[in-house]
Amino acid sequence: MKSMSTTPLSSVSSGKQVHIVSIEAGWGLQRRLTDMGLTPGLKITVIRSQKSGSVVLDVRGSRLALGRGISHKIMVRTPDN
């Protein structure tokens, strides 16, 4: 059975693929992320996960860097376990 537990993006380690479940941010930030290609439901790869919680993602083929303030607010689900 698939587990449906979600975790913040900041806690995902480098190299993992995850699905975005929700972006718990205000309208402005949500829209900015949308413009950069990050939308709920999307499958992304975490390229780098820094100690600080900031991350570099592969989003639709581009490299997107997010500060820790945001990566805490993006809830993701790992495909299995």
Add this chain to the structure above:
Amino acid sequence: MVKKEKNRITVALTGNPNVGKTTLFNNLTGSNQHIGNWPGVTVEKKEGSRSFKGYDLKVVDLPGAYSLTAHSLDEVISRNFLVDENPDVVVDIVDASNLERNLYLSLQLLEMGVNLVIALNMMDVAKSRGYHIDAGQLSRLLGVPVVPLVASRNQGIDELLETITCVAEGKIHIDRLKFSYGHEMDEEIAKLESAITAGALSQKYTSEWLALKLLEEDEEIVKKFEELKPDGEKVLVVKNNSLAQLARIHRNAAGIVIADARYGFISGLMKDVLKKPAAEKVSISDRIDRIVLNNWLGIPIFAAILFGLFQLIFNLSLPLLNWINGGFGRLSESAAGIAPDWLGSLIADGFIGGVGTVISFVPIISLLYLGLAILEYSGYLTRAAFVMDRLMHRIGLHGRSVVPLVLGLGCSVPAIMAARTIENPKDRLVTIMVTPLISCGARLPIYVLLAGAFFTAYQGLVIFSMYFLGIFLAILFAWLFRKKLIRGESGHFVMELPAYHMPTIRSVLIYTWLHTKAFLRRAGTIIFIAVMLFWLLDYSGVIEPIGRAIAPIFSPAGFGQWQAASALIFGVLAKEVVIGAFGTMFAVGDGALGEAISTQLGWTPLAALAFMAMCLIYIPCVATITTIKRETNSWKWTGFVIGYTLLLAWAVAVLIYQIGSLFIA
């Protein structure tokens, strides 16, 4: 649409940041460029011209943008230009190695109904990654011409020009792309569309686009409708009903649903257009990032790069500087003999001593810009922003503040303009307020001259300490302002890391040339006028009493002579003038100027150091002040910057001199 002139074609260049827009612009227009008042990063409106097959092409470079929503200044600039100026052709430059994300902007341009041509740039990068892109298929599916390019190698430019003229002539017709935003959304769009139809806004915009923007809750467009009484309000009521209706069906806001539909459409396209190799190799960019973004190495690498840049500039330019000065010195000596007396003095002191001294710094300034061009064009600067984000966050700034601060090493004016990319208004204001503390190229001549005269053995160290002081104060004051004056959360860090690119020699040279030209233009205009005015006032004896009145203020800092005070007053016009003014007063060229200062003013090395710090910190030059006013749109904050820098400069200069005296005595 009636064209104003028959043979004139207006072409707007647009695209995401870092797709090679500047490179293409340079290719298209060569040196026929015109950049507003100041060459900015790409925030300035750049225009160029080009003739092709009997047409006169006017090319306008729009700021890089990811989207055409209204939430960043750059995007609004782009959008308004497209609407108001209605260019004949819009060229959207798309990074072929990053097609999916780039096409998001293209779709929005198609929604606006512009005459679009897609320039598929970076084909070489895409190929090296093993991507196969079917440009013909992409063109058919989007209904617009697609021209593959390698802008950095000048490939595909003629085909692009050909296509542009064909579109302008109407030989290629571009239909508005139709695709579905989902059944329910389409219905609401249609409803809104019919409510809008009769309004005054539909002259400029298509009603379909207006409907879409309303559902996206675009502030600008909503405001336009609010102002449009009473019709506009009726439309807004329909909009609110639609949004309420959509909220019942969708979990996400309508804006997100629309964006999702665009991305969905693009993913569909990708299947038909792009073939990627089954197992993608880790790209070179990602491999470089493993080191550059490393938890431990990131910040040391950034510091090392800045230090290396600095070393390089000095080691290369100091010999050149001395060589040029020797020449000016001889010139000045022979000019001093010219009769009548005043003419000899004008040429020798005013012209050669003043303006010549400033011009002798051209090599240093160009090298500085050369270094900055490489940092910027290679894609490293965005990494620096990411690496520094946490540190910058601690002092209450934003990672992106690193970009203006680094560019400030060149000139504060484009640096302050680059702060536009910082979304959070408080982060942006504080960045603007501290950027003038970063030592710019114009202040460098002062250090070089004084350090050379007073600290022969430790020249490099002393000059470096000024840079360090500037950076230190910028950080300290950013933190203070954020703590006490302009409080509140700082913005989030969201930034694309573009793939690294080997900067082309051509684009680096153009960047360097444009900035050096700006420096020379300043030397020819404002600096020339200031120095000539100074010569006149000095020759007629007007300046001395003014200088004498102010000088005592600076006595505690060790440079209480009227000459120093006079030079400082004129230095506000442009900091280079400080050196020019000394040259004029002591009637010597740069070669002997340092010595003249030390013998005639009787400065100790400590006084010279205090004076350097004063020049570093006190009131930004007029051009910078004007820029601060324009960018903050506030006389209050502009006045504040003038005030705090002046007080701080005096305090630091006095501290250096007084504390230093304790140790030396």
